[in-house]
Amino acid sequence: MNDGGAVREVLDRISDKWSLLVIGALRNGPLRFGELEKGITGISQRMLTLTLKHLVEDGLVSRTAYPEVPPRVEYEVTDLGKTLVPLVIALAEWAIAHRDEINANRGGHH
């Protein structure tokens, strides 16, 4: 498990501000760019664009553009991405379950 950086290397890719949220948002099937933007609270257009690009590069998400007018683009987790989805869901559930407790520990400051 102490691998000299392999875990860090991968974690760097998915533990940025939005990647896990995007993966989680795609857990139930493909979504369009605009749907993701609405579904993920607080994300800016720029960060959604960049995050999706990185996830596509890493092979965690696929991008499908339909040649229509107006344009339609759908994003979906790949087979590789699907192996990560359960972990993301578990993390999200953990976050929700323990949110109040963590906030109480902080005493509200920060």
Place this chain on the structure above:
Amino acid sequence: MNDGGAVREVLDRISDKWSLLVIGALRNGPLRFGELEKGITGISQRMLTLTLKHLVEDGLVSRTAYPEVPPRVEYEVTDLGKTLVPLVIALAEWAIAHRDEINANRGGHH
């Protein structure tokens, strides 16, 4: 699951550059400051200090200072932190298992 930011809020605390690595390093019991520093590849003394401080504030890790000379300080995951450990381990194993695949997708650039 779309909670309007609760998941983001908690994720912000633990998805920084080092928190998950520190939690993972403590999975088998308490460790001293120096042991953590040696065990976590690439972390600087400053970031280990700051990360531990945040984890202690959030109630995920406990700090115990023994009144000895030379000083000895041990860090350990709390009961709350222990609920997170399995998820961290799962993430680490996922990272190791799919590291090569992700790197291959990137084609080595970046």
Place this chain on the structure above:
DNA sequence: CAGCATCCGGGGCGATACTG
């Protein structure tokens, strides 16, 4: 609709030096 380009401010993070 789904983006790219540009500007830019704050802070995450590393390097280094010092201390109880």
Place this chain on the structure above:
DNA sequence: CAGTATCGCCCCGGATGCTG
């Protein structure tokens, strides 16, 4: 040994405006 203090760079990420 286990930190603190200080400096400064980089770059993440938000705001705004423009395009196919």
